[in-house]
Amino acid sequence: MTALLEIKGLHAEIAGGRKIIQGLDLTVNKGEIHAIMGPNGAGKSTLSYVLAGKPGYEITAGEVYLNGEDLLAMEANERAAKGVFLAFQYPLEIPGVATLTFLRAAFNAQRKARGEEELSSPDLIKRVREIAKTLNIDAEMLKRPLNVGFSGGEKKRNETLQMALLQPSLCVLDETDSGLDIDALKVVANGVNALRSGERGMIVITHYQRLLDYIVPDIVHVFAAGRIVRTGGADLARELEATGYGQYQSEAA
Amino acid sequence: MGVAIRKTKAELGLADLYQGARRYLPGGEEITAVRAAAFDRFDAVGLPHRRVEAWRYTDLRTQMKEAKRLASLPDDAAKTKAREASNLFAGAGFRKLVIVDGAFVPELSDLADLEPGLTIQPMADALAADQPLLLQRLGPVVPDDDPALALNTALAANGVVILVAPGTALSRPIHVAFVTTNWVATSMFTRSQVNIGAGASATLVESHQGPDGTEYQVNTALQLVVGDEARIDHVKVVTEGNGALHISSLLANIGARATFNQLGFVAGGSLVRNQLFVHIAGEGTVADIRGGSLLAGAQHADTTLAIEHAAENCQSRETFKAVVGDTARAVFQGKITVSPGAQKTDAKMMSRALLLSDEAEADSKPELEIFADDVQCGHGTTTGAIDDELLFYLMARGIPPDEAKALLIQAFIGEIIEGAANESVRAALTEAMLGWLGRRE
Ligand SMILES: Nc1ncnc2c1ncn2[C@@H]1O[C@H](COP(=O)(O)OP(=O)(O)O)[C@@H](O)[C@H]1O
Ligand SMILES: [Mg+2]
Numbered sequence: 001m002t003a004l005l006e007i008k009g010l011h012a013e014i015a016g017g018r019k020i021i022q023g024l025d026l027t028v029n030k031g032e033i034h035a036i037m038g039p040n041g042a043g044k045s046t047l048s049y050v051l052a053g054k055p056g057y058e059i060t061a062g063e064v065y066l067n068g069e070d071l072l073a074m075e076a077n078e079r080a081a082k083g084v085f086l087a088f089q090y091p092l093e094i095p096g097v098a099t100l101t102f103l104r105a106a107f108n109a110q111r112k113a114r115g116e117e118e119l120s121s122p123d124l125i126k127r128v129r130e131i132a133k134t135l136n137i138d139a140e141m142l143k144r145p146l147n148v149g150f151s152g153g154e155k156k157r158n159e160t161l162q163m164a165l166l167q168p169s170l171c172v173l174d175e176t177d178s179g180l181d182i183d184a185l186k187v188v189a190n191g192v193n194a195l196r197s198g199e200r201g202m203i204v205i206t207h208y209q210r211l212l213d214y215i216v217p218d219i220v221h222v223f224a225a226g227r228i229v230r231t232g233g234a235d236l237a238r239e240l241e242a243t244g245y246g247q248y249q250s251e252a253a
Numbered sequence: 254m255g256v257a258i259r260k261t262k263a264e265l266g267l268a269d270l271y272q273g274a275r276r277y278l279p280g281g282e283e284i285t286a287v288r289a290a291a292f293d294r295f296d297a298v299g300l301p302h303r304r305v306e307a308w309r310y311t312d313l314r315t316q317m318k319e320a321k322r323l324a325s326l327p328d329d330a331a332k333t334k335a336r337e338a339s340n341l342f343a344g345a346g347f348r349k350l351v352i353v354d355g356a357f358v359p360e361l362s363d364l365a366d367l368e369p370g371l372t373i374q375p376m377a378d379a380l381a382a383d384q385p386l387l388l389q390r391l392g393p394v395v396p397d398d399d400p401a402l403a404l405n406t407a408l409a410a411n412g413v414v415i416l417v418a419p420g421t422a423l424s425r426p427i428h429v430a431f432v433t434t435n436w437v438a439t440s441m442f443t444r445s446q447v448n449i450g451a452g453a454s455a456t457l458v459e460s461h462q463g464p465d466g467t468e469y470q471v472n473t474a475l476q477l478v479v480g481d482e483a484r485i486d487h488v489k490v491v492t493e494g495n496g497a498l499h500i501s502s503l504l505a506n507i508g509a510r511a512t513f514n515q516l517g518f519v520a521g522g523s524l525v526r527n528q529l530f531v532h533i534a535g536e537g538t539v540a541d542i543r544g545g546s547l548l549a550g551a552q553h554a555d556t557t558l559a560i561e562h563a564a565e566n567c568q569s570r571e572t573f574k575a576v577v578g579d580t581a582r583a584v585f586q587g588k589i590t591v592s593p594g595a596q597k598t599d600a601k602m603m604s605r606a607l608l609l610s611d612e613a614e615a616d617s618k619p620e621l622e623i624f625a626d627d628v629q630c631g632h633g634t635t636t637g638a639i640d641d642e643l644l645f646y647l648m649a650r651g652i653p654p655d656e657a658k659a660l661l662i663q664a665f666i667g668e669i670i671e672g673a674a675n676e677s678v679r680a681a682l683t684e685a686m687l688g689w690l691g692r693r694e
Contacts, residue, residue, distance in 0.1 A: 012388035052649045055641070092646045096664025105602035105660060113651065145664075162650065 002068045003027045004201040005051075010062030012050050020046040022226035024062070030168070031198040033226055035212055035237060038204045038223035039245040044205045046090055047223075048174045051203075053079045054084035066170060069130035079108075083169030087159040087176055089205075094146040099158065102146045104130055107165060130166045135191050152179030153188075160191040171195065171202040177211035189214030207243035224248040264299050266320030270440070271407055274323055278410055279376075281383030291406035294398055301400050310584040310616050311526055311560040313401070317498060321470050323410075324439035327353040331555060334434040336361060341490060342458060345677035347428040354434055355441030356411050370421030370453070376412035376444055382412075385464050397528035401526065402502045405474040409444030412473075412665055415457070419450030419480060426456035426486075431473065433463030433494070440470035451480035451508065455673055458488045461501075462521070465494040475500040481508040481535055486674050487515045492685060493522035493551065500526045509535025509564065516672055517556065518682055519546040520689045524553045531560040533567050540569040545682075547662075547689040548581035548613075555584035562600060563592040571602035577605050578609035578693065587632070588620040595625045607639065607665050609658075613656040659690045 012021035020043040038044055050057050051064065053076035064071040066082055074082065093240040094102065107190055108118040119127070132142060135157045145157050156176055165170055174191065177185055185228070192215050204215055212220070212234065220237050222230040222245075229248050230236070260268075272564050280288060300317060301308035301478065325490065335353040342349070351361035357375035364373060417423055431443065449455055463469055471493065479485050493499045499522045508512050513533075519525050525546075533540060546554045556573060575583035585604040606615030619632035639661055647657035663686060670682045 053647075054645050054649070075654070076645060076648035077651050077653050077657075082647055086649055088646070088649075092643055094643055094646070094661070094664060096667040097660055102647070102650070102660070105652050106647075106658065109653060109656060110651035113653075166650070 001029075003065070004030045004067060006063075006065040008063045009065065010025050010050070011060045012046065012057045013060055014046070014057060020057075021050065024227050026221070026228060028201040028203060030169075030201055032219065033196065033202045033204060033215065033217045035217035035220045036203060036223045036228075037207070037209070037220060037237060039249055040207060042224050043226045044223055045174055047081060048053055048086050048089075048172045048203075051172055051189050052076055052084060078113065080166075080168075081110045085163050085166055085168030085171050087156075087163060087173045088170065089174040089178060091147050091155040091159050093148045093150075097146050098143055100125065100128065100142045103142075103162065103165060106162070110166060126141065128161070128165060131161055134194070135161055135164075136187055137161055142233070153181065153184035156180055156184065156188050160188050164191060164195060169200055169214055171200065172205070173202065174205045175207060176204070177206055177208060185211065185214060209237045212237045222248055258299065260312055261585045262298060263314075263317045263320050267404065268296065270320055274408065274410075279378075279380040281381065282324040283383045284380050288407045288514065291403045295400050295403040295407060305413065307399070307557060307586070308406050310586070311524070311553065313526075316524055316553070317470075320403065320521070321440040321468070323408075323439045323565065324354040324433075324435060324441050325332065326356050326359060327434065331434040332358060332361060335432040338432045338462060340430065341460060341492070341681035342428050342677065344379075345426070345428075346679070347426045347677070349428045349430055350413055351463075352412065352429065352431045352443060354432075354439065355443050357413055368421070368423060370418035370450075371423060372414075372416040372418075374414040376414055376446065377410060379414045379446070386471045386508065389501075399473060399528070401500045401528070402474060405442055405444060405472050405502060406441040408472070410442060410463050412445035414445065417446045417449045417453045417455050419452055421450065421453040423455040423607075424451070426458060426678075428458045430461065430463045431459065431471070433469050433471065433497070435469060436464060436467055437469045438470070438496075440472070443471075443473045444476075445474070447485075448478045449480055449483040449485050452482045453480065454484035456486040456488075458490070458677070460490045460492065460680060461499060462492045463494040463497055466496055467494055468496040468498070468523070469494070470498040472500045474504065476623075477505040479505065479507040482510045483508065484512040484585060485514065488506040488673060488678050488682075489517045489527075490519075490682065490685060491519045491522055491525055491527075494523070495521070495523055497522045501528065502670055503527075503529045503531070505529070505531045507531070507533050507535065507538055507540065510537040511535065511539075513515065513538065513540040514672070514674065515540070515542045516669065516687060517544040518669070519548070519554045520685045521546075522552065522554070526555045526557070529556070529558045529560075531558070533562050533569070536566045537562040538564070538567045540567070541672060542569065542571045543669045543672045544573040544585075545666045546575040546577075546583050547666065547686060548583055549578040549689075549693055550579040550581060552578065554582075554689055555583070557584075557586040559588045559590070560600075561592060562595045562598045565595055566597045567595070568599040569601075571600075572669065572672070573604040574666055575606045575615055576609065576666060577606055577613035577615055580610070580612045582614040582616070582628070584616045586618045586620075588622065589630060589632070591621075591623040591625050591628050591630060593624040596627040598625060598630065600628075600629040600630045604634050605665075606636045607662065608636065609639065643690070662690065
């Protein structure tokens with residue numbers, strides 16, 4: 001069986017030649033939730049950007065396959081249409097683009113890229129409203145410019161809304177818990193859990209164990225200095241909470 | 254300095270136009286004298302060039318190669334073309350007045366059932382009658398010596414005069430459509446006058462359009478007098494053909510406690526110069542002046558604004574945005590003058606340019622000249638490319654790069670369009686913007 005995501009010997013650096021990802025191997029199968037935990041500055045966000053196709057990173061070695069297709073050869077929008085979704089650590093504000101306009105553009109662009117029929121505006125609005133309700137997002141917010149003036153919690157709920165609408169096959173959640181109080185965290189976690197399915201894989205990136213109480217992973221990886229230094233089950237997260245990342249940082253160095 | 258500069262081919266051509274036309278141009282004795290004086294003013298300085306401060310980024314002497322012959326009166330074929338020309342405001346229910354190749358055409362204009370208090374007259378008739386309200390100086394911000402305006406005064410043959418009587422709230426917007434139909438390059442000089450009486454209100458939309466592939470020349474001017482407690486929403490849309498030279502002057506004189514909303518939108522033409530001379534003469538007036546330019550190819554669009562706060566307690570906001578692609582160039586010059594005694598003036602000016610290519614250019618020259626001490630005035634300028642982070646965010650959601658850029662351009666220029674109070678106007682401007690984006694693809 002082909003893995004959903006297969007990363008082999010990945011090395012990536014940023015402009016200026018600084019090496020951030022240094023020999024990463026990771027396989028995510030359909031239905032699995034992987035947590036990637038690691039200290040600040042380890043390169044977790046960089047990994048998420050490399051997977052999503054952000055320009056500005058040089059891949060110096062390695063391969064990445066999504067359902068057997070060469071992901072690195074695709075533009076960011078092509079990857080999204082193939083099912084990659086990155087929930088940003090810091091969702092961007094786009095003044096002048098109404099949230100609903102953005103959702104419609106994204107949804108229909110993906111459909112078009114896959115050769116599927118576009119959804120009519122009323123049908124799409126209906127679908128968005130239904131999802132919004134489950135995430136406590138009110139209809140007014142959908143009319144506002146994307147993320148402009150949204151609180152941290154609102155932005156993360158909005159990311160979850162996009163994910164639920166776009167129904168990706170690979171979800172990469174970068175520090176989804178940052179900036180959330182416990183109630184907001186529960187709402188977002190419920191939204192994510194609702195998307196758990198045998199057809200979908202997830203990579204949940206987090207610095208803290210707290211999120212993993214709500215989104216329980218199948219596999220936990222410790223990520224330090226650009227690669228995975230340890231892999232275990234859900235209990236590894238709790239162990240890390242107690243011991244911290246100190247040992248891995250010295251180990252990696 | 255008394256250095257004689259050899260006249261250019263265009264300057265000689267303009268002199269020929271005037272000499273040939275002056276006996277036929279509408280106007281009684283007084284108007285004829287005003288025209289002669291204006292032409293002399295032009296003739297003394299010639300076409301403006303980069304050493305003339307107000308024109309430093311738009312060197313007309315270099316860029317205007319020749320003067321095109323004056324457009325002849327529209328024949329049936331021209332009128333048919335004008336009738337069939339596209340109309341951004343179609344279906345909006347506006348009262349449409351049509352100027353074809355510089356001439357007011359009553360049979361294409363909607364002159365039926367004029368609301369009480371509304372008077373509409375072809376400018377040619379008003380000029381022939383030597384109406385004193387015409388062609389007079391408005392206020393100190395209107396420079397006597399602006400050569401483009403002087404040429405307009407000398408050569409304006411027609412246009413429209415719209416009078417809204419005091420206290421008249423005109424609910425139906427007026428659309429003055431300037432349509433050039435000639436495939437042969439000609440020049441057109443139009444002058445209009447709009448008076449909004451005290452306590453009256455009106456929405457006035459001007460559109461300027463013409464065929465691609467013809468180097469026609471438009472010099473148009475609008476004198477706008479806004480009375481005390483009056484309100485005007487004025488919108489000017491330029492979708493001229495890709496060879497057109499379009500020069501326009503707005504001379505606005507605004508009374509006390511009035512509302513002045515002005516929006517200029519450029520999505521066409523080869524060389525466009527929009528000059529706005531705004532004089533706020535009465536206290537407590539609120540002015541919102543906006544401009545949006547969408548430029549591509551080798552287009553050049555210059556917006557030059559001079560606003561004078563001559564009375565206390567007035568507020569003005571000046572917001573100008575330009576999207577500049579290819580080798581196009583956007584120019585914004587904005588000067589806010591606060592006269593002595595105009596205390597509590599609150600004026601803020603902002604100009605932003607979004608550059609879509611490395612060769613695109615934007616020049617911005619904001620100026621404040623303040624002669625009162627208790628005021629709040631400021632200005633800002635930004636120039637930048639499309640934000641890569643925003644672009645990536647949109648692409649990461651599956652939106653292809655061209656569509657993502659178009660969305661960001663729409664968002665950028667949307668702030669200008671949102672300034673229009675009338676929904677049909679916003680829809681028309683959005684359509685103009687989408688048309689421009691569509692032509693880029
Ligand atoms: N665009 C960039 N320019 C310069 N340094 C960067 C850039 N992106 C990331 N870095 C650096 O790369 C390292 C990894 O960053 P990041 O992937 O954000 O880590 P994490 O998400 O694990 O905290 C950090 O030291 C960060 O400062
Ligand atoms: Mg990070």
